[in-house]
Amino acid sequence: MQKPALPANEQIRLSELRQLALLHTEPDPNYDTITRLAAAICEVPIALVSLIDADKQWFKAKIGWDLCDTARDISFCAHAILQPREITIIPDSRLDERFKGNPLLTSDYPVIFYAGVPLLSKTGNPIGTLCIIDHKPRNLSEAQISALKDLALQVENLFELRRSNLQLQEVEQLLTKKNEQLKKFAGTVSHDMKMPLANMIVTTDILRAKYAPKLDAQGIDYLSYLKQSSFSLSDYIDNLLSYYESEELQVKNLEKFDLHHLLEEIIDLLKISEDYIINLPESGIELNSSKSAVQQILLNLITNSLKYNDKETGIITINSVEDHAYYYIQISDNGKGIAADKLDSIFDLFSIASETDNKGKKGNGIGLSTVRNLVHSLGGIISVSSTEGEGATFDFTIQKVSA
Structure with a gap:
């Protein structure tokens, strides 16, 4: 048995796989539908969406297959991703030197026929396969091969949709955090400004009362303008505080x-x-x-x-x-x-x-x-x-x- 080689871009490939955060996630009907179609179109008992991790292959979707994962060393799909632009078809694995002695050939449900289309990331790195399996030798028609490739494209679209959704969630979480920080900052600053503003208003009245005889008309106007501006700023702060308090309001006292x-x-x-x-x-x-x-x-x-x-x-x-x-x-x-x-x-x-x-x-x-x-x-x-x-x-x- 030949262990599958590692792709030249293995670390980048693994990084892109893990960025999808799909490993060991719950079943998804979108992927399950594709495996059912693949099995039906190709007339085989087994269809899988396989993700190739560092040491194991894990099945995101499966039909006719009980295993959740297998070792990468015995994985047919790990061989398939070495030719990321081609479909790998093995009519009879018993005749292929790569799989002599592979335990998957002698299990209760032996992998005799295999066909796998590499699933590529947006940058073209193979992160898994859409594969089909039969317990006997066989071949695929051109129409079946074409359909299998089309279904693989749909799996790749699901990967890209998930990647986009994860990015949006990350941005949303960042914006939520920044918004909370901004609200806290605005509330703190607004509260801290209240007392100095009140002091300015009181001081303006004291200056007017104590020094009015010594000030000309322009000086009196300056004091009036200072007091008016302080009131305007105080009103602005009151409104800002009311706004943030209204955002957090939970109606309880009815x-x-x-x-x-x-x-x-x-x-x-x-x-x-x-x-x-x-x-x-x-x-x-x-x-x-x-x-x-x-x-x-x-x-x-x-x-x-x-x-x-x-x-x-x-x-x-x-x-x-x-x-x-x-x-x-x-x-x-x-x-x-x-x-x-x-x-x-x-x-x-x-x-x-x-x-x-x-x-x-x-x-x-x-x-x-x-x-x-x-x-x-x-x-x-x-x-x-x-x-x-x-x-x-x-x-x-x-x-x-x-x-």
Whole structure:
């Protein structure tokens, strides 16, 4: 018996095999289907997808064969991969010097006929075979040989698909890790900046109170600008923290509350001027959900409707209905509206629909991303429709939870 030689590129070949992470994996119906077809087309009792490792050959798929692996030294497939561009056909292994004394010839299911097509990696290295076996001598027709080669190509396609999927999983894991690091960094930095900002605001007030008589008008303006900028940065940090907290939110504390009453509390909190008309739902509904999450959603959406309204009289209309599975809430206004090219990205982090609000302040693009996270945490979805210059309508749902 001749032991199969090692390919010249053995180490590279083994590396590519192991990168597929297929050895000793669970059966896969995609490979099993190919072995069934190979056996049926070639009219043989056995078909295998064999992977050649350093010391053993392992069978990823098999039909008519009980063994899970064999030693590489007695492997027919280990000989077949030495001619990676050709099909190896052995009509009668008893007449082949390479297999004299091979234990596979004298087993209960002797390997007499063998045909194996090398399975190549993307770079052309053979990592296994699609092979067929019979217990008696035979030959294959040209049509059967062609079909066997075609089936081997399909196995190679499965290899490439797996390789691509493994790469995608690796990238996804890396991105998840980087995202977690970024979130942790943003949260830490945001918390650490809160106190210095508060000190800046207090110090600005102290400077104004103590040194106002010694400052000219420009100096007073500088202090006002410093305080305003500190408040803007503080607001930005608050929004950023709210966003990351909303991503991690797991709704546990459920309570029953009246939507109409909650809306009245929000309106009182916002101290809305007489230039706005707020139309509340005609009939209230009782929600069983996270009151704090719903409050933040409504507060953000109503605040946006107020901030981005350019009409002499701003109108905000809120509607609500429910069915057996969801609460449906709609908030519409007659404000600036949202440009058509912004609608698809309006809920993305740092996406800004309008350069400035009605007081000339620039938004930070965090609020609506936070709203989306909160809605999702409540088992719902949110959407927006708008005509630029005429207003915008936000519709969101909240999944009902059994009391």
